[in-house]
Amino acid sequence: MTRTAIVTGSGRGIGRGIALRLAKDGLDVVVCDINAENAKKVSEEIEALGRKSLVIVGDVSNEKDVYAMVDQVVEKFGKLDVMVANAGICHIKWATELTTAEWDQAFAVNCRGAFLCDTAAAKQMIKQKGGKIINCSSIAGHDGFSLLSAYSATKFAIRGFTQALAKELGRYGITVNAYCPGIVGTDMWDLIDEKMGPYLKLGKGEVLKEYTKLITMGRVETPDDVASFVSYLASSDSNYMTGQTIMIDGGIVMN
């Protein structure tokens, strides 16, 4: 029977790459994003690959949206096999400039979002006696990044939550793991380059150039580089791996 995955934040960037890769792997894929237009486009790309798809326009930090999404998916596809909690945001400022509202927003989307998506999925997967939950951390979840303090804190938190949830869900045949991308050429990095530039007295494109020097493989990461690892985490090949948060960063963080 065809497996079904939800990928949050899959209207563009890394999430889109993961959604298309899982569709190529033979899964039906639900595209969840707050941006309806982008989500629809990706969903059409999935259907063009011969797979079924569903667009869910929703906010991962909103409990009602997340539970309604899982209900709709189970109603349409009969089950939920893979949850990829990928959606994330970042604020680029000195910590001393961050507002409390920005700090809370980062935690709402990046952490409450993962908590809601993972646990809503887990309740369904427990009934099914199995499933794959996959969270998104970052290199910034291993080393705190200057000008990304709230973001770094959320990505560290994802590692702790991934471990604890894995310990709770192993008995049901559910694995919980996380991936840590490095410096991926998406809109998020365009924003980082634009906003960090003035702080670091660097022009357009120069922040990315400086950070690229940290990458052992010598090139900026692509969404496909991340997606090929998430494909493994979503597959039965990773059935004996759980509670792990793994770098897929071209060799930036090695500890």
Ligand SMILES: NC(=O)C1=CN([C@@H]2O[C@H](COP(=O)(O)OP(=O)(O)OC[C@H]3O[C@@H](n4cnc5c(N)ncnc54)[C@H](O)[C@@H]3O)[C@@H](O)[C@H]2O)C=CC1
């Ligand atoms: N780009 C990079 O270098 C890295 C990214 N990451 C993480 O990878 C994930 C994806 O990042 P990118 O694709 O680069 O970002 P992006 O900004 O290009 O795309 C994020 C997508 O998530 C959606 N989104 C934002 N808030 C949402 C919400 N509340 N509910 C539903 N959807 C929402 C956006 O509409 C967008 O389509 C994020 O969790 C990010 O923190 C981690 C390490 C490096």
Ligand SMILES: CC(=O)C(C)=O
């Ligand atoms: C966006 C992100 O996680 C970094 C550190 O580049």
